[in-house]
């Protein structure tokens with residue numbers, strides 16, 4: 001009897017334990033803060049306030065959510081003020 005149907009999740013974890021996680025950027029929050037997901041075991045990391053990588057716990061998820069909203073507003077406001085005068089000059 002073959003036992004091929006082992007849990008793939010635990011195998012991924014074992015792989016990560018042996019070779020290290022393979023993190024990919026899953027979400028860009030701000031220029032400095034990003035969220036990372038391991039392509040093997042789906043383990044998640046994020047950049048903390050002091051620039052270190054920490055586990056993405058619900059607390060950090062909430063902080064990132066707020067951060068991304070603030071960042072979006074900021075960049076929207078910036079692009080509006082930068083684009084409008086040049087557009088005005090180009091059309092006149």
Ligand SMILES: [Zn+2]
Pocket residue numbers: 012013016020021022038039040041042043
């Ligand atoms: Zn992993």
